[in-house]
Each structure stands twice: as structure tokens, then as C-alpha cells.
Amino acid sequence: MTLSEQYNSVRKHSEIICQPLKTEDFVPQPVNFVSPPKWHLAHSTWFFEQFVLKEHLPDYKVFNDDFSFLFNSYYNTVGKRVFRADRGNITRPGVQEVFEYRAYVDMHMQILLQLKSEELRELLELGLNHEQQHQELLLTDIKYILGHNPIFPIYNEDLDWENDTNAETGFAKIEEGIYEIGHDSEAFSFDNEHGNHNVYLHEFEISKTLVTNSEYLEFINADGYKNFKYWLDEGWSWVTENKIEAPLYWHKIDGEWFHFTMNGLQKVNPEAVVTHVSFYEASAFAEWKKMRLPTEFEWEIASEKFNWGKRWEWTNSAYLPYPNFKKPEGAIGEYNGKFMVNQMVLRGSSCATPPNHSRKTYRNFFHTDERWQFNSIRLAK
Amino acid sequence: MTLSEQYNSVRKHSEIICQPLKTEDFVPQPVNFVSPPKWHLAHSTWFFEQFVLKEHLPDYKVFNDDFSFLFNSYYNTVGKRVFRADRGNITRPGVQEVFEYRAYVDMHMQILLQLKSEELRELLELGLNHEQQHQELLLTDIKYILGHNPIFPIYNEDLDWENDTNAETGFAKIEEGIYEIGHDSEAFSFDNEHGNHNVYLHEFEISKTLVTNSEYLEFINADGYKNFKYWLDEGWSWVTENKIEAPLYWHKIDGEWFHFTMNGLQKVNPEAVVTHVSFYEASAFAEWKKMRLPTEFEWEIASEKFNWGKRWEWTNSAYLPYPNFKKPEGAIGEYNGKFMVNQMVLRGSSCATPPNHSRKTYRNFFHTDERWQFNSIRLAK
Amino acid sequence: MTLSEQYNSVRKHSEIICQPLKTEDFVPQPVNFVSPPKWHLAHSTWFFEQFVLKEHLPDYKVFNDDFSFLFNSYYNTVGKRVFRADRGNITRPGVQEVFEYRAYVDMHMQILLQLKSEELRELLELGLNHEQQHQELLLTDIKYILGHNPIFPIYNEDLDWENDTNAETGFAKIEEGIYEIGHDSEAFSFDNEHGNHNVYLHEFEISKTLVTNSEYLEFINADGYKNFKYWLDEGWSWVTENKIEAPLYWHKIDGEWFHFTMNGLQKVNPEAVVTHVSFYEASAFAEWKKMRLPTEFEWEIASEKFNWGKRWEWTNSAYLPYPNFKKPEGAIGEYNGKFMVNQMVLRGSSCATPPNHSRKTYRNFFHTDERWQFNSIRLAK
């Protein structure tokens, strides 16, 4: 595939994701960490306009001067921006105008790609991978918006993601020794995966399966949410202050557990893997099982011994720089480095991850109480 | 006009107000006290369905069982409801469906009105006055939504409300004595105006004009917002904590004052009456002028001596029950009485008040920090 | 009594109130609205130093330059001051030094009183009445501090305040007409009572008794705290958010109601008058009884027809200026006027009010959720 074809393919995927939405669904921001679908579509477009077209296409005229202010996410280098919490209040530009913005930028990108695609390859790949990250957020944010509507609208009747099951059983064993970590091929990767380096791992075993709803229900039924001794201290505060009793999207109706899925409200399937748990819940479940979560290095080394890719998997590693991590110069330097504190690493990828956007060195990261991504638990010992 | 004609006319007015809106504008709830336009349209419809059709039209079938939960505002008597703060997250039912809901209810209301309009007159008048109250909120909430968009969209180029000026000058004097207060005609009025009673007023003078932007700018320029001595203690906290420096919607751009109007961002017109001030600001301005705000009783008695109707006018009266105030039985009893604490009375009506919805005995009420209504200041001494 | 004797008597009373305290009890500020006993003793002394000695005693040298910053309560006119919320963290000056401060100021006050007591009478009376107000707060703040210690220390075994009962029965009736309100004798009164004026009262009846614990228990047992329909809307939020189930200081232990008293934890006495209720609770109880609270004007006129003085009595009047209210010039002008918003008036006086500090025109005021004063409920209809 040429870069130009790749560009078209990725950009089109964002719009396909939004096809089942009504105009109204594009607008709201129900909580700070969720963004309006409209905003995702515009922001990923702004990324190309700001970092590619304005820099590299001669005489490029921006679509609308206001958009840099409206659709900058967190690049302080680039100037003022709308407060994150206010994204849901910006009704204009409307959905139609955002799609026009996409078309305008795409047209100019195609011109630019004809002119000089190779010298911009690195930057373009970053822009496309950035858009792919927002594609996953689009899906999880749409699920959040629909899932917090008391009438539980269906996103897509044909999606069966929440019924994903395990294919293997048992544990894989890894020997003690020195292992190499990090990305070193020519293919695209983010700065936070760079800096190949050695780590020393002690012998460990890691499960070939993700925890299932059935296992997780045992934890619930054993009063796992009511016994402080399984929980990290902050986790226990989180559980008690927020009255948490089950994974996100679970509802107990007349004694039976249902959960909100991309296909509306459904009974919880015991065979399927548990989804939408916080790091606190993953950690408490592991403690209850008398096991632990793997570190991100254990996960990376062991990942060739099990199937992965249906759920992001919490590790017990904090999101910190690798040795020799180098923050790129300029605004792009704000991409990853400044978030390297008080978050935990998730490894793998999920049902919501777009095609060609996963590799075993990929470092995803979220706060310990966040659970609206498609994540799950893999145990180690 | 027959009741049926009145019904059509009032209901149609809500939809006319929404004509300049795009679909996206109907959705957000930027702050708790503002509701999505979509919600206003559905809620005022639900009021007729819940309190009129379900009770009085034989065999009436509700449009959608979920709507009572979604569009009940605060009637605890009627059952569970969506938390006020979450109204902006409910994207479905969409705008189109809300308009269908209105059409469905209107059609059944017309049937009912043919059957027995007279015996339901009181209830219908309440429902129509309720809708009229939401019409004013629709306009002020739309202004709030558009006015908090950094690109300042225009609602209606032909509206010139923010340029309203005074027609008279000077003060009117009222003699000491016993005066009668409250509503006593046959025409519709709310329960909070009932209970005709006497009050004793001491001699006072009241301005025939509202405070102008020019006068208010003098207060600003005299550092009125920076000197605690003009402010109530709570007002001073409000000013300092929220860094208030001018009325709502005012922006100082390159040394000059602009404000957001129904016609977009405009220069402040010095001749026009000041608008969008809180009770705290009204009180501080009066203190600075060495005058005071009138009580609601003074206002009601003096109101025949000056023009009013362009702005709600803050009084120095707390919103409390009149002697012999009687809370109606049932859910309708929640209409007014339960709000009679920690709010101040505003008298008059405004440019945003619908036709046939004002009278000198009308008691409007807001919290002391609220200023998104079209309100202003009239001084007394 | 000469002014000098009055001065000594009032000042001594503050110290007598503190006799049962240990040094540690003088220090904490458990919530914003409670001040450390040490602070009360120093602040009321600072009032004399700041407003009397510095102005009127030639060559007076302040005890300690820091104290004006430390012990100014809310007089912005006088300069910077410690934030109210930080009063409990100021361990130095210690209790001993505060008593030395009192002795120093008292000594100089006696010198001044020999020189020119009569010309300062008005100011001195204000200072002494100010100290008396803090004496009542001292007692209620001490009760709050001890009452929030899980081991419930006794303040004074001989105090039996919480067992106060009613002496009369029935209702008094007042005729419709014009009545005169406000203070007009030569004796001391606060600025908020001045401005004699007429009010028009409609016929009403007012109870000769305060509500008893027994009656209030009926309200509790009738699920009064669980039924929104008795409550103001803000009251209902207050009850549900704070999980209020009974008056302040009440604890249900093994199915029986106890309350914390000046004499430690005791069984609730059904004959005694209910105490420590918020305005919201008073209002809900009245609604449940199908009666109402009197206005402050009704109370003032009717007060000669019943006994009062054991509890502050919530009225349904907001704390607002009387006609012709005049704020004094200078810092003393901050005494009352700036609090005239969003508070309700209580009339009467309480078991904790010092001698010679009550009169029927006295206007006390608190926020609607405050209940750590010795207050109660009198019904009207």
C-alpha cells in the first residue's frame, strides 16, 4: 500500500466507525475523560492540518482560523485551547461542518502526498497512528455515551465483542535471565517504546487465558468488593467512595447480572472474558486468587506463548520512561513523555483497536481507576 | 381565543423559538442550571401528558414509557427521574423524536379539548403558563449555550434586545400607608401570588429608570468590583472566588467592552440598560450609589408609576410565602412552595418573556449568584 | 452598676465559661463555623484594643503587633487577617499568653474608663455586647468540640440545659392590624433592630410552647426524614446528601435515642424541648404538623403572650434590613449589614445567652443548615 492509500484507508475508518451515530450522538462529553465523537473527528484532522499541511504544503490556507483553538487537545506549545471539560458545550461547528473540514484537509493531504510523501513518512505515520488511537477512543467513548443513557441504545447489532472467549488453557513458564525489551524494527512505533534495553527477569509463570466473567463472578460472590484485605489502600477508597460493586456497565436486574454492550443491554455471558475493570479491580482480583499481575516486561517476553489482542491487559508496571528515552523536540515532544507519572501500563490490544495498530512492544497507559476501555486481567505467579 | 386556540398558540411559540437552532444546539447542558433545548421541549410536553392526558383522556396511551423517567424535572411525587446534571448526556431520543412526541401529545390534547375544555381550564392554564416559563428559559439557555462557544454564534440577527433603553427619567414617590398586595382577579396566576393581604409601607421613592450600561461602567471604573465595602459578605466571596469583573457575557477586548448578544458579539451600548447582573452585583451597585433596591411590595405598589417589562428587576425581598399561602395537594404542590428559601424575588418581566405572561403581581425568583436571565437594577431610596 | 463594673462583670464571665476546659480544648476548630475557644477570648479582647484603646487611650501601646492579624474576625476595613478556616492551626500564642493579653487590655481599659467612660458609652456597650455574643458562641463551640470527640467528655456535670421543659400550653391569638416593630428605648441595641417601623399583621395564632422531644420523635417515627413532601427542596438535598436522621448530637444506640449534652451523653428526655435543629428541620416539622413557623414580626408582637428565653426560635423571616436601616460608618459598619442575605432570623434567646443580653427585638440569624446553637421550634397557624 502506498502512503496515500494508507492515508485514505485510515481516515475512512474513522468515518465508518461513526456511521451508526445520529447527529445528537456526536455532541456530548458526559465526563472529562470522554470526548464528543465530533471532537475526535475534528481533532485528528487538526493534527494533520497543524503539523503537516501548515508546515509542508506551500500556500496552504487553513480551513477555519478558529479550529486550532477549538480542536487542540493538549499541545501547550501550539497555543491556547478550549478547556478539556468544555468540549461538550461547543455545538458549532456542527457535524456537517466537521465532515467538510475532514474532506478539505484530506484533499490537501492528497496533493501533498503526491508532492513528497517519502520525506514526510515519519510524520505521516505518526499522524495516522494518532488517528488510530482516536479510533479506539471513538468506540469506547461512544460506548460510554450510549451506555449512560437510561434507555440503552444499540450501537451495532452485529458486534459481538463482549462475548469474546479464551482459546487456550494453562500457564506458560519463562526462565530466569536477561531479556531484550523495546521496539527495534524499521516499522512505526511510538517514542515510548524506543530505547531498546536489557532487563533481568526472574522465573515466572503467566496464564494463557484472561480471567472470565464466571471467575470474576466468584470474586463478587465471595464478597470481594466488601473485604478491604484484597485491595490497595487507594483502591479501597475508590470502591467505598464510589460504591463500586461490579465492572463498569454491569447492572443487577432482578437478581441477575446484565451488562451494556455494543449490541445494547445483554445478560453477562459466563464464558466470556471479563471486561471494563480498573487497575484496582484487577489488582484485588489477583490478590484474592493469591496470584499477581505480570510486569510489562514479563508480558512482552511471554507474549509469544499465548494469544492476545482481544483486551488490553493491566500490568503491574508504572508508566515510566525506558532508559535512554528521548523526548522529541517541539510540540510532538508532548505526545507521550509528559504523561509518565501516576499511570499504569496496559499491554496487548483490544477488539476496538483498529487493524495494523498492535504489536507486542506497544505501551498503552491509563489511570488506576479508569475502566471504560476494553481491558481485562491476565494473572502471573 | 378558545382554550384550544390558546393551546395551539402557546405550543407553537416554543417551536418558533427553536427555529434558528441546529440539531447539535439542542443537546448540551453546559452547567447544571441550564437545560438542553431538547429537554425543555420534551419536558413541557411531558407535563401535559403526565398531568392532563393520563388523568383525563380515556384510554390514552403514553407515547413512550421511558419518557416519564427522562423528562420529569423535579416532581418527586411522580417517581424516579434523571439527575438534573445528566440531562446533557441523553442523546436519544433525538430532536426529531422529541418533535414527534410534541405532535402526538398535541393531537391528543386537541381531542381532549374538544371533549371537556372548561372543566380542565385551571389545569390547562397551569400547563400553558408552565410552558411559557420554559419558553423564557429556552431563550436564556440558548443564549448561555451559544454565548459560551468561543466562536460566538448568532442566534437571530434581527433581535436587538440588548439595546433596550429607558423611556422616562426621575423618581416616583409613594406615600406611607396600608396597601394591598397579591393577585385577586379571575385571570390565571400562580399559587405564590395568591393570598391577598395588606402590607404597611413607609414613604419611599423609586426610580423610573433602570440602571444603564453607562452608569454601570462608572461603577466598574470606580473599582466597584475591587472594594469589599460595597458588597454583602457572600457577594464579596463570590466576586473574589470567581474573579468577577463585569456582568455575564461581557468581554474586555483591547481595552473596550463587548458583550455577547442574541445577535452575536457586539460593543456595549452605553445608553442601553445593564443586563445579566447577579443580586450581589445589584446590591453592590445600589450601595455604591448610596441607595437601595426596592422590596417586592414597594415595587408592586409603585409599578403603575413607571414603565417595566424589558428586564426582570431584582428586589431586596426574599422569596417567602405570603400569609395564607396554601400548597396545592399532589404533585402540583411541588410547583412553587418548596423553593421558598434562599432565593430573592425579581419583579416585572423581560424581553424574553412570552406574550400574555406578565402582570405586576408575578413573583419570579432566582439565587443570588444567578444572572443568565435578562435582569437589571432599579433603585429606591 | 457603673460602666467599669459592667466591663469587669462581662469580661469575667468569658473566663468563667472556660474554667472547665483543659489547655488542649482551647485549640481546635473542627469545622469552619466553629472557632477555637482561645480565639474567642483573644478576638473579643482585640475588639477593645482595636476599636477603643488604640483610638481613645493616649499613648496606648498594643500588647503584640501580630495580634491584629491573628485575631481580626472579618473586618476587612482593619487590614489583613488569618483565613477563617485556619484558626485551629495557630498554636502560638498559647492559652497562657491569651489570658495575659486579656489582663493587659483589661488593665488599660480600667484606666480609660476612669478617664472618660461616659463619652465612650455607646462604643463600650457595643464591645461588651460583642463579647456577650462570643460568650454564647464559646459555649456552643465548646459543646461542638467535646460533642465530636468519640469519648464524649463532660463539660459541666451540674448543667441541666438539655432538660428544659415548657411551662404553659395552648395557643395565643393576635388580632389583625398595624403594629410597631423594632427597638426604641434608650438601652443598648444593635443597628439591625433600629429603624422603628409599622407592619401590618393578619390574624394568627402562635403556640405557647416549644416543640418537645416527644413530639419530634413522632415526626422521626412517622418517617419524617424520609418523605420529601415535608421538605423544602434545598432541605431535602441537605437531608439526603448528609444522611440526616435526627437533630445534631443525637445518637441511636441499641435502638434507643441518646444525645450529647453539656453533661455528657444522656438519654433523650421526651418532656424536654427539642434542640439543635436546622431551619430545614423546623420547616419540615411544621409542614408535617400542617402548621407553619411564625414570621419575626408575628413573634415580636406575640412574645408578651408566652414564655421565651430557653431556646432561639427559628422564624420564617429572612434576615433583611428594616426600612431606614443605616449602616454605621467605618469598620463598625461591617458588624451586621453585610450578612443580610441568605440567612433566616431567630428570635428570643437561649440557655447559653449571657445575662442581660436578651430582648424581644433582638434579631439573631443563621444559615438554614446550621444547628449547633441552642435553638428550637415554635409553631404558628
Place this chain on the structure above:
Amino acid sequence: MTLSEQYNSVRKHSEIICQPLKTEDFVPQPVNFVSPPKWHLAHSTWFFEQFVLKEHLPDYKVFNDDFSFLFNSYYNTVGKRVFRADRGNITRPGVQEVFEYRAYVDMHMQILLQLKSEELRELLELGLNHEQQHQELLLTDIKYILGHNPIFPIYNEDLDWENDTNAETGFAKIEEGIYEIGHDSEAFSFDNEHGNHNVYLHEFEISKTLVTNSEYLEFINADGYKNFKYWLDEGWSWVTENKIEAPLYWHKIDGEWFHFTMNGLQKVNPEAVVTHVSFYEASAFAEWKKMRLPTEFEWEIASEKFNWGKRWEWTNSAYLPYPNFKKPEGAIGEYNGKFMVNQMVLRGSSCATPPNHSRKTYRNFFHTDERWQFNSIRLAK
């Protein structure tokens, strides 16, 4: 030294720390993370009563049944306890009674130590190390209490801690390779240091000096606090929301920097090492210097190549379990493990650390915004 002598020596040290305090100083809790000195004295005593005497001394009678509730810190296993935020409101038991409690427990501990000290050695060492941890907190909490009093009381005129300087210069270099981490001697250590294990380190250099006030002032003067690009995203929020402009206890007076020290308010000494910085500040300073903080493993291995012990040193390692970390059974298991999330490791020890309470494997940990400990910055590259 026998265990009994050790016990006496450690216990006496806590009381020596408190000698300069007035009774009032023992009471307040100005913020959640600071505890009243009185509480530290009682809590460390309760630890011996609860975990040693009640378990191991036959017929031991607790000093006071209420104390377990009052002075349990966070051991959920042991039962109910006072909320952390309320520690400052508990005036009784008073300081005198707390000292009596200490004497009572000490006397019984001496009896127990005669009976069976060896078999309890492990538990006793934990109790004494626990008390030593509270000794450091006692000092830093006392500094916080006095340092937030606007009159800046002196704790001890003879302490010169804030003038500590560096003794060496330059950088130490460590070769790439496998290194052993963790505690493995017979001597006491905490569970979080156990689990000896290998790590692979890449070559690095580490400074032999801590950052000085002079270097830190350069950062301040270069607008380091005003430029987002040096800061972690959360750090930048912390700086802007809290208006941070300098280390804790620093005050700019007439253009010159002072700081509160154990010896009162003093000019900042440029030669001394910078103290009281948060992890965010340490990280931003390192970024500005184009260097980084060491990991805790780098620090442990390099620690023999430089002097340390005057300040706790922030590392860029999150506080997480070592491989094979085992949580002890029972309440003691709550000691460390449950805090292993969202905190960063500090290594070394400080001027406030008691004698015999430091070693190169010691893992201290605090949240990224906490800076009231005596901590500083060591750079690596």
C-alpha cells in the same frame, strides 16, 4: 545493647523530640497528611499495646478501652478507627494522659522484655522501627504546624539543618551489567526491601552532590515555574492550580527569598542543598538541566560512591513490589503492601531520620505532590 535498652532508647527519643513543644502544639492537624504530635506519641504506643502486649503479656489490661479506636492509624484488620481527617479535633485524652499512657505501656513492655525478649525480637524490632518512622514524621509535622503559623515560632535555635551543604563534587559512573538489589543481612529491614533480586542496569552517571539552593534559584529565575515544557502534565496542573512558585516554606519578602527553618524564618542560604520540593519539582528541575532523576536501583548500586543521609532523594521509580514480595499475614500485612500504587520511591535518609534507622536498601515513598519531608534532588544522566 540489649533489646530492653534499645526499647528504652528509642522510646525516649520520641519524648525528647517533643520537649520544645507547648501543650497547644500537640493538638492541631492543619492538613490531612499531617498528624497532631499527641497522636504520634499515642499511636506508636498503641502499636506496642495492640500487637505486642495484648498478644504476649499474660493478663495485660489495656490502659483505656477507647484508645484503640482513637489511635489506630489505618489497620482495618483491627477494627473501627477515627477518620484520619478528624485527628486534630480530639482534645481529650490530653497531652498529660498520653504521656501516662506511654509510661504505662513502657512499664509493661519492660516486664515482657524480661520474660521473653528473644522470641519477640522480630515483632519488637518492627515496633521500634515503626516508632522511628513516626519520629521523623513528628519532626516534619511539627515543622509544618509551626511553619504555617504567621508568627513563625522557633522549634530549636540550635538546629542548623537547613544549612546542610555538599561535601563532594562531580559525577560517579556505573558500568552496564547485572546487579543485586534488596536487603539480605540479618539486621532488621521492612518487607518492602526483601526479595533479593537481580536487575540489569545500563551505563549511567550520577551526581555526587545534591542540587543547591543557588542552582535551584537559577531555575526559578529562568521562569522554570512558568514554562510548561519542563513539567509533567500533572505537575503543570499542580503548579498552576496551587500557584506554586518556590519550594515549600519559601517566602519572598521585599524581593529576597526567606524560608521557614527549625530555627524560625531565615534567609535562604545559596550554598545549602535545596529542600522541600515535590517529585514534580524535582522532575521539572532535571528536565530543565537536560538530565534526569536516577531510578531507585541505580541509586542503590551507586550509593557507595557518594555521600548521602542529609535529605531523602526522589527517584524516578514508582513504589511497586519487588519480585517475590510477600505480604505478611494479619494486620502487619497492611504495613507496606497496600500503599504500592501511585507513589514514588525516595532513597537515602534525612537530617530528621533517627539514629540507626537508615540503610542503602531502605525504600521510602510519598505522593508526587508531597514535600513537607526533608527531601532534595540528585541528578543522573
